[in-house]
Amino acid sequence: MSLHTDPLEQEDQDAIVLDARSGDLESLKEIFSTLIHPKLIPTCQDAETHVTPLHMAAANGHVEVVKYLLEMVKENAPEQLTSFVNRQNDTGNTALHWASLNGNLEVVKVLCGDFESDPFIKNAFGHDSFFEAENNGREELEDFLLKKYDIAPADKESQDSKVGVKEGTEIEQVTREAELAAQQKEHEKNGETETLAPDVKNLDIRNSN
Template sequence: MTPNISEDEIDDLIYFARTGEVDELNSLNETICQRESISSLEFLDLVKDENSGNGVLHMAAANGHDKILLDLCKALSNPSPQTPAMLAIINSQNKAGNTPLHWAALNGHLESVKVLLDNGADPTRTNQRGHDAVYEAELNDKKEVVEWVLKEGGEGLEEGVVGETGEGRADESADEDMQTDETDGVKDEELLKRIGEQLGHLGIQDADPKT
């Protein structure tokens, strides 16, 4: 029988992950898993925004809620860590091809980046623009993330960053679905207006991680 998770429940779960409401997220997670007789892995595979493709992990990563990421990864690791099914969830891509690691790196959330990499996130996975997570971090001047990932990731990742030309980066909007939760990267109001117009033109629901 197909699990029955309502749109309202999915909206609530995405919201709790975005705002960092750990207790509420865990409580609803447990309720749904028990009611539908599904595992945490099946639960996370099902709970996604239908317009953007963002899941709970995406929204927690975008806002640096590493406690939520730790709890979810621990649940996914039961009974065995880094199984193919678990890795598929950790590296799940939204409709723009971005993984939770892309979002954590783009927004400069180093602790969230560490949690994801420790649990099997693939730093070489690229989005639809052909950018991996560390390159998105570099484009957005998240130097701490770039330096740590390159140090931990090795020479192959460094070559990938150095080899990029930055073509297609004429504006500062990054991928259309990736909105940062910080304001220091916003140069002026005109940039925000342009991003909004692009989102509206593309018919993509704003997945802004800001609370």
């Protein structure tokens, strides 16, 4: 039976993104060996947030899923590999941003190794992957990035500007709230008094287990 190669329905894309989120490698392997051609992996994303399966796997530390997705794209759609690795979601975060923020060192090693993910890409808030690692106390991961890219450690940000990530906290929620706080401070500095309400619709990147 030939594999499906036409554009995927959003329902199918969502199922693939969720399998990556939960780390269901066997399900992904079955899908891309019996149902859907692996060249369609780069086309899968959440319609609203533009989050890809790679974002989800990287954020949740599913290193084997990360490897599988990247190898499949490399073998079946090599011309899309670089853009897939560095794909940004609706707030400009790459899979590497999320892996760095959550301290998933083994994932970062894969992304920055053979697949050359770009740690200098900045999200919508001006943060690169170095910043996310440092700002969230991921010292081992930060050291890895600094050594790999031969960069001297920058002066530490003031403690007031740091954003803590607690167990169960969603990455986009933390990032959005940090940006809103910065915007609010800037408004107050300029004599403006309007209140910036946080976005109440946040992407769940955590496992439910």
